[in-house]
Every structure is written in C-alpha cells, then in structure tokens.
Amino acid sequence: MLIPILAILAACQGGEKTEKTETPVPKATFNDTLYGKPTHLYELHNGKLSAKITDYGARLVSLTVPDRKGNNVAVVIGFDSVQGYVENKGSYFGAIIGRYGNRIGKGTFKLKNTTYQIPVNNGPNALHGGKRGFDDYVWDAFKENDSTLDLYLLSPDGDMGFPGNLKVKVTYALTHQGIKIEYTANTDKPTVLNLTNHAYWNLNGEDSGTILDHVLQIDAVSYTPVDTGLIPFGILMPVSGTPLDFIKPMPIGARINADNIQLKNGKGYDHNFVLGDGKPSDTLKHAATVWGDKSGIIMDVWTMEPGLQFYSGNFMKGAHAYRSALCLETQHFPDSPNKPAWPSTELDPGKTYHTVTEYRFTTQP
Helix, strand or coil, rough: CCCCHHHHHHHHHHHCCCCCCCCCCCCHHHHHEEEEEEECCCEEEECCCCEEEECCCCEEEEEEEEEECCCCECCCCCCCHHHHHHCHHHHHHCCCCCCCCCCCHHEEEEEECCEEECCCCCCCCCCCCCCCCCCHCCCCCEEEEEEEEEEEEEECCCCHCCCCCCEEEEEEEEEEEEEEEEEEEEECCCEEEEECCCCEEEECCCCCCCCCCCCCEEECCCCCEEECCCEECCCECCCCCCCCCCCEEEHHHCCCCCCHHHHHCCCCEEEEECCCCCCCCCEEEEEEEEEEECEEEEEEEEEECCEEEEEECCCCCCCCCCCEEEEEEEEEEEEEEHCCCCCCCCCCCCCCCEEEEEEEEEEEC
16 A cells, blocks of 8 residues: 555545655755645765655656766766756656557547547657656655655546556665665546666766767667557567567667668667566566676566666757767566456556666666
C-alpha cells in the first residue's frame, strides 16, 4: 500500500492528513511555480554517488559517479532549470513516464469491454501517456534520508482518458552500486499502467560527444518489430543476423546506418527488446550493460520488467546534440493493451503494481 503523505492521497484512501516533509536544495532555477504548485530540486548523496531530482515530472536531473581515475562524471544529461525541462517537454528528459510508457496505437484500447481513447500526440498514436503525461505534473516529495526520495502523484479517473483514480509512488534511492528506482501504484477501477524512467545517459559525461562509440550489450534474443509509426506488429523476431543483435557487446554506431527497414523506421535504434523469457519477474534480472569508451564507466541495468526500449537519441537537437545520449527504458511492451498475447499491463482494484529497476556502476581500467 502507498503511504498517504498528502491530504489528497489521505482523502482518497480514507486516512488522516499527514504533514508533508521536504528538504529541497535551494537552487533558484528550480524554485518555480507550475500549474499553481511550487517546484523544487532535491539532492541525494551517499559518499560515493550523488543525484539531483526535481518534483516536476519526478525527474532525474543528474547523477554523478566516479570514472576510472576517480573523477566525478555527470552521466545523466539534463537542464539546469525547470524552464529548461518545460521548453523541452517532448523529449521527456529524466522524467517518470505514465500512465503508459511508450506508444499505444491510435491512442485507443479496449478494457473490460469498454473502449478508451487517449489524446494522440505522436502522429496518429499516443506516446508516453498522451498530450499531458506524468512528466508534466508537479509531484509531491518526501525525503526519507540523505540517499532516498519518495515522490507521489494522484492521477484522477479520466486523466488523459485513462480509467481509475491511480495513486503512484516512485522512490529514488542511491545504493553503494548505483541508483534504484522503485514504482508502486494502486487503482480504484481497472486500468492499464506501464511506468518507466526516461533518463538520457552519456557515460563520458555531458558535452563529451556522441554515444556512438559506447559499447552496448542487451540480454535479448528477440525484439518487437515496428511499422513506420513505431507501433509493433504484434510478433517477436530474432535479433540474430540483424543490426539489432546486441547479445555480444557491440559499439552502438557500428551498424546504426545499416540498410535495414527497422533502423529506417526508427531513424536509428528506437526498439523494444524482449528480455530473457519475455515475462515480468518478481526479482531483478540483468537486462543490459553499457561501457563508456572515454571514462571507463560501466553501467549495468537490472529490472523486473520484460522489455527494454533502447533509444539512440535520433531526435535530439538544440541544447543537447544529435545522438549525444541514449535511453534504456525498462518497460512492458509498446501497445500491449492491444496485444492480448503479450504480458498484460492491466491493473485491477485490490492489486498493487510494483516494479524495480536499478542502474549499477563500476569501472574498467
């Protein structure tokens, strides 16, 4: 169950009001007001790693880890103000994504014999929750200790067309190895849910060039091929013999311009990889490893999710250059509400949505 720290959550759960506790970092560029709510920046640290998180979109603003020489490197790409994120909403930098991470074909799905329509915002499809997803809300924050931050959001029934009052809690926690993101949610009406984090990673640090020389390995023997709108056809295809084969470590740029219809559809890599047996797990399983070619920083992704969206920064522009960062979004598969054979994203009343993803860091000589 979620811990009701806000009056609105307490009222929804029938509990009593609990005082909100917050200890934001006093950064003027993050002290703003959006949609009538104040925004803040929070800093976490554990002696080895440090992170900054804003309650606008529950975003991971930065994460600093040591490189092979012991120098601190900021491996998450972001902005130095809330307005920077507001002006780049469509890129989802560092945000928690919901209600539905990735795409829903034509923004429509059927659940319990009722058809729901999500406002489309990506051609004919709904992307990352529709025109206003969880990335564009000011969440409520509770700092447990120096290394742990809880964020809460109540998404009301009908929010972007999704059914049910949905109570969401996301916890960022620094560990001795990296950062853990834990997601919990409950609903009072059947709904669909697919939460993820949209951090942009460059293990060499910000403004260090492209990620094309980063080396990537993904624990996936198959992927979900997509059409020109990046909606899956509903089948699984082997990665073997294609440029999407990262079973063995491979530089990201080695085949990114290959004559392959899937790479053309995605303008590069923007695909869901089927992890392991393609089923969600109650325990963490290894999903991928990335090596920073200049820093020697190694990032391992561990998750309970059945899928991993690898995005190679194909649409980056402006302050952050083309392909200067990559995303590894742990998830259920895109358009799963319309693919009944795939792992279900349905959440029913009385059930608790719970999933964890960890990004763990080491270095190589």
